[in-house]
Amino acid sequence: MRILLIHSDYLEYEVKDKALKKPEEISENQKKGRLDEVLAVFMSVEKVDEQNPEEIVKKAVKEIEEVVSQVKTNNIFVYPFAHLSSELGSPDVALRILKEIENELKNKGYNVRRAPFGYYKAFKLSCKGHPLAELSRTIVPGEAKKE
Numbered sequence: 001m002r003i004l005l006i007h008s009d010y011l012e013y014e015v016k017d018k019a020l021k022k023p024e025e026i027s028e029n030q031k032k033g034r035l036d037e038v039l040a041v042f043m044s045v046e047k048v049d050e051q052n053p054e055e056i057v058k059k060a061v062k063e064i065e066e067v068v069s070q071v072k073t074n075n076i077f078v079y080p081f082a083h084l085s086s087e088l089g090s091p092d093v094a095l096r097i098l099k100e101i102e103n104e105l106k107n108k109g110y111n112v113r114r115a116p117f118g119y120y121k122a123f124k125l126s127c128k129g130h131p132l133a134e135l136s137r138t139i140v141p142g143e144a145k146k147e
């Protein structure tokens, strides 16, 4: 999994069009979303993650929590983003992993939104620009080696 973390004044998105034949079903009020004072977490789930999705969820949550504590926010935007890797995992597994990350973070008390999966979306982001405002992480299952 490739992760890009941007500490932002706000992130807002608007769903524009389907990017998959069967995107995630969403309600009317999920077509637009915004969070202020947020850690935006763009995530590309990779093929190698399918070897141990549970471990990837745990590692991703740990990485996100570490950055959240450093930038001192409680708001997290989980954002599916298929542009951080050339070895993407299947949409079904990716959605499951992202939903589990969202749920684990919610269970830990964070204020979490997740952008809809399988769509083209317009988005606006206001990066804060401090030294820890732009970070990236790569995580893989324990034994797996990335080529």
Ligand SMILES: NCC(=O)N[C@H]1[C@@H](O)[C@H](n2cnc3c(N)ncnc32)O[C@@H]1CO
Binding pocket: 019, 020, 043, 044, 045, 046, 080, 081, 082, 083, 088, 089, 090, 091, 094, 116, 117, 118, 119, 120, 121
């Ligand atoms: N910017 C718009 C967009 O990325 N749209 C993506 C994601 O919402 C989602 N998606 C599909 N596969 C993946 C994956 N492996 N990891 C993350 N998201 C995925 O499906 C869309 C088309 O690839």
